[in-house]
Amino acid sequence: MKPTESESVDWRSQSSSAPELTTRERLHEVYDEQIRTPLFVAWADWRTRFGFLILAGYLLMGLVAVLGLWRAPSTNQAPRYLMAFENMQYPLGTTASGVDLAALIIHSTPDILLMITAGAVWATAVAVGIGTVAGYKGGRVDDVLMSFSDFVMAIPGLPLVIILAVTFSPENPILLGIVINISYWAGLGRSLRSQVLTIRENDYVEASRTMGVSTPKIIQKDVIPNLMPYITVNFVFAARYVMFASVGLYFLGVLPYSTQNWGVTLNFAYNSGALFSWSAAHWLLAPMIAIMGLSLGLILLGQGLDRVFNPRVRTRMTGKSESTVDADDEDSVTEVL
Amino acid sequence: MVNYYVRRTARVFVTIFMVASLTFGLIRLLPGGPYTLLRTRLLRQGVPAAEVDARIANLQNIRPDAPIWEQYIDYMFALAQGNLGMSISLNEPVVSILAKSAPWTVFVVLVSTILVFVIGISLGALQAYWEGSRFDKVFSGISISLMSVPFYVIAVLALYIFAYQFGWFPTAGTVGRGVEPALSVPFVLSALEHGMLPIFSYTLGAIGGQALAMRGNSIQILGNDYVQVARLRGLSDRRIATRYVARNAILPMYTGFLLLLGFRLGGTVILEQIFSYTGLGYYLISALNTNDYPLMMGTFLVITVALVLGVYVADLTYSKIDPRISAGGSDEAY
Numbered sequence: 178m179k180p181t182e183s184e185s186v187d188w189r190s191q192s193s194s195a196p197e198l199t200t201r202e203r204l205h206e207v208y209d210e211q212i213r214t215p216l217f218v219a220w221a222d223w224r225t226r227f228g229f230l231i232l233a234g235y236l237l238m239g240l241v242a243v244l245g246l247w248r249a250p251s252t253n254q255a256p257r258y259l260m261a262f263e264n265m266q267y268p269l270g271t272t273a274s275g276v277d278l279a280a281l282i283i284h285s286t287p288d289i290l291l292m293i294t295a296g297a298v299w300a301t302a303v304a305v306g307i308g309t310v311a312g313y314k315g316g317r318v319d320d321v322l323m324s325f326s327d328f329v330m331a332i333p334g335l336p337l338v339i340i341l342a343v344t345f346s347p348e349n350p351i352l353l354g355i356v357i358n359i360s361y362w363a364g365l366g367r368s369l370r371s372q373v374l375t376i377r378e379n380d381y382v383e384a385s386r387t388m389g390v391s392t393p394k395i396i397q398k399d400v401i402p403n404l405m406p407y408i409t410v411n412f413v414f415a416a417r418y419v420m421f422a423s424v425g426l427y428f429l430g431v432l433p434y435s436t437q438n439w440g441v442t443l444n445f446a447y448n449s450g451a452l453f454s455w456s457a458a459h460w461l462l463a464p465m466i467a468i469m470g471l472s473l474g475l476i477l478l479g480q481g482l483d484r485v486f487n488p489r490v491r492t493r494m495t496g497k498s499e500s501t502v503d504a505d506d507e508d509s510v511t512e513v514l
Numbered sequence: 515m516v517n518y519y520v521r522r523t524a525r526v527f528v529t530i531f532m533v534a535s536l537t538f539g540l541i542r543l544l545p546g547g548p549y550t551l552l553r554t555r556l557l558r559q560g561v562p563a564a565e566v567d568a569r570i571a572n573l574q575n576i577r578p579d580a581p582i583w584e585q586y587i588d589y590m591f592a593l594a595q596g597n598l599g600m601s602i603s604l605n606e607p608v609v610s611i612l613a614k615s616a617p618w619t620v621f622v623v624l625v626s627t628i629l630v631f632v633i634g635i636s637l638g639a640l641q642a643y644w645e646g647s648r649f650d651k652v653f654s655g656i657s658i659s660l661m662s663v664p665f666y667v668i669a670v671l672a673l674y675i676f677a678y679q680f681g682w683f684p685t686a687g688t689v690g691r692g693v694e695p696a697l698s699v700p701f702v703l704s705a706l707e708h709g710m711l712p713i714f715s716y717t718l719g720a721i722g723g724q725a726l727a728m729r730g731n732s733i734q735i736l737g738n739d740y741v742q743v744a745r746l747r748g749l750s751d752r753r754i755a756t757r758y759v760a761r762n763a764i765l766p767m768y769t770g771f772l773l774l775l776g777f778r779l780g781g782t783v784i785l786e787q788i789f790s791y792t793g794l795g796y797y798l799i800s801a802l803n804t805n806d807y808p809l810m811m812g813t814f815l816v817i818t819v820a821l822v823l824g825v826y827v828a829d830l831t832y833s834k835i836d837p838r839i840s841a842g843g844s845d846e847a848y
Contacts, residue, residue, distance in 0.1 A: 224658075324525075330773065331529045331822045332536075333780035336798055336814050340540055343802060364773040421664040425784045428666060429799060447670065461674075465667050473662035480658065480726075 225481025231474030239286040250280040250437060278442075278463045285437040285464075288350040289420065289471075296354030296361070296419035301412045304365035305404070309396045311366070312373025323370065326363040334360055335422060339431050346433040353432065357422045358415060365411050369404060376403050406482070413479035417472050424468055439464035519830070526826050533818045537811045538589050542582075598815070599808035603801065608812035611797060616816055618688045619782050619793035622709055626716040627778055631771070634721045638728025639760055645733060653725065660722030665781065669715035669788045676711060683711050686790035712789045716778070727770070731763035768832055775824045779817055794820075 220226055241247050271277055311322035338357050347353045376382065382399045390398075401408075426432045427440025434441050446460040592599070598608035637657075641650045677685040689704040735741065736759060744754050783795035790796070794813045801809035 327525070328529055328532055330776060331818065331825065332533060333776050333817050333821050335777075335780035335783045336795075336817055337780075339783065339798065339802065340810070340814060344540065425664060425666050425781075429784055429787055431799065431802065443670075461670070465670075468664060468667065469662050472664070473659070476658055476661050 222481045224477040228474050228478030228481055231470060232478065235286060235290065235471055235474065238283050239290050242284045242287050247283050248277060248280050250276045250284055278460065281437055281442050282439065282463055282467050285439050285442070288436050288438065292350040292354035292423055293416040293419040294354070295351040296358035297412050297416035299355045300358040300361040300365065300415040301408055304362035304369055305401065305408060307362065308366040308369025309373050309400050312370035313377050313392065313396055313400060323367070326366050329360045329363040332360060338422065339426065342426070342432050348433055353423065354419050357419050361415055361418060365415070369407070372404060372407065373400055376400055409482050410479045413475050413482065417475045420468065420471060439467050522826065522829060526822055529822050530819055534590060534593055534815060537815055538586055541807055541811055598812040601806055601809040603804035603806040603809065608808050611809065612794070612812055612816050615793050615797050616820070618791060619786070619795060620820060622712050622716065622791070622793065623778050623782060626713045627775060629713070629717045630720045630724055634724025635728045635764060635767070637721065637725040639732055639755070639763070641725065641729045642732030642736060643755070657722035657725045660719055663719055665716055665719040666784050666788060668719050669712070669785060672711050672715045673788060684708050688792055712785055712791050716785055724767070727767060728763060731766060732759055735759050735762045771828060775828070776821050779821050
């Protein structure tokens with residue numbers, strides 16, 4: 178959400194040139210408008226609240242791993258096949274080779290968080306770039322960019338990722354996140370473009386254009402702020418896709434790995450026959466629950482953020498207006514996936 | 515009008531051509547070049563160098579010593595004639611492997627995607643009608659939870675519970691052993707039995723997202739003036755539901771369908787591996803594990819072509835549903 182703030186701050190400081198406003202007052206107003214209200218609205222919605230809490234939990238887990246507060250996973254560090262909660266020293270139990278499952282889960286977190294952030298940033302940045310330019314410029318530029326993204330959309334995502342992974346064998350989590358979302362932007366870019374098509378007909382965009390403001394500036398100041406809600410929601414969904422795909426591919430044993438990952442854990446569990454016996458069920462379940470928890474957090478956040486950006490809900494929630502109780506201010510999360 | 519269809523059809527061919535070129539490029543990028551591994555193996559077995567080259571040329575219709583553009587032209591011509599080379603690991607023409615496996619993938623993806631749509635749309639519509647009711651709340655919760663479960667988790671659990679523990683369904687394969695692939699009752703039953711779990715796990719996880727999207731769309735449309743007017747005119751609820759609301763709410767989802775199809779075709783790579791379901795995705799992974807590049811590229815190409823054709827059909831039908839599309843007046847350029 179960082180970009181929203183800076184974006185809108187810039188926009189405000191340009192337009193509100195009223196000299197009688199002191200810097201302090203203006204800062205206060207900006208704070209109220211950009212930070213306090215959104216946070217208030219966000220916190221009021223249980224979905225965002227839970228989403229934030231879950232994500233914070235995962236961040237904490239990542240921090241624990243980075244700071245080395247929990248033992249690193251290694252073979253024969255514990256008795257084999259301990260069930261979950263059997264021995265509180267190894268709360269999630271251990272694997273067939275005596276590795277602490279909790280250590281596996283915790284030490285996978287930092288790389289996964291890095292990966293999903295990198296993938297989501299890549300996908301949304303490219304989508305915003307291509308979608309806004311194509312939608313705003315129209316004509317030939319639009320044709321070329323949209324043909325290109327149609328081409329990218331025509332290539333099925335996972336098989337392409339698999340072939341690219343074999344070809345380049347990226348082990349860096351950031352690179353891997355980008356490879357996984359290499360073609361994700363196409364669909365998002367297309368839907369952003371169709372929204373820009375209506376935005377660009379607005380009066381203030383036309384005003385900027387007639388004033389001779391440059392295209393990049395118009396896109397940055399007039400177009401993108403309007404798209405922010407949609408972009409943020411889809412950022413979350415792109416992150417979720419990276420996690421689903423990466424864990425799935427690690428699970429298949431297709432991606433090269435040097436560090437731990439929930440998918441790798443799942444793969445080991447699966448291949449050592451955890452499907453056939455109850456004594457290894459926890460080995461399979463622990464990474465699954467880790468995956469589902471993180472994606473639940475992301476989805477709740479995505480659903481809740483949609484409301485934060487919805488201006489009608491916003492004014493009502495902060496008690497500034499009572500009259501806007503309407504049926505159609507419901508969330509309409511448009512997911513590309 | 516005609517113009518749109520012609521342009522759209524031309525684009526299918528252009529896309530397939532470009533993807534074919536891409537696969538050619540990717541083969542060249544693969545680690546150690548396309549056939550280094552095979553070549554060293556054959557040379558070590560004492561096969562004379564000239565024969566090794568001939569064999570490799572036969573495998574992918576590529577002459578390793580020819581300049582790259584010539585290789586490219588050869589490759590494309592062979593493709594145009596439906597020749598995808600020989601599979602190294604299975605020692606069979608790639609085309610015949612693909613012909614055997616593609617129908618299964620298409621079967622699973624098509625059936626499950628249609629189910630996702632039908633169930634998701636009906637659920638979402640009902641939720642929108644009874645917005646705020648207990649039914650709505652329960653199913654919204656279920657939808658959100660379903661969205662956070664990746665399909666392969668459902669697949670592994672389903673395999674564990676229904677196939678290994680209860681033994682209700684087979685654990686692998688597309689049809690039972692010894693069942694003749696003919697259009698007969700036992701064949702269809704066996705295919706359904708084997709396809710049930712993959713389809714189930716591929717459907718369940720995706721319903722949530724569709725239901726929520728449909729719910730959002732419907733609620734938005736229910737608030738529109740023309741729905742109010744229709745109510746004031748005394749039209750029956752049923753007519754309003756199907757003619758006024760559902761139609762308009764489904765429209766934006768139809769475009770999402772194109773994207774969904776692509777993601778789902780790609781996802782079979784994971785799905786088929788879990789169920790050992792010998793479709794395209796299964797062979798893609800097994801080719802990958804055995805360094806069988808001709809088969810790998812063949813499956814990749816066919817999955818892509820299937821997607822391109824699917825999107826093509828969906829696009830053409832979309833322009834039938836929504837007349838605004840085919841008019842397609844291009845906007846003024848700034």
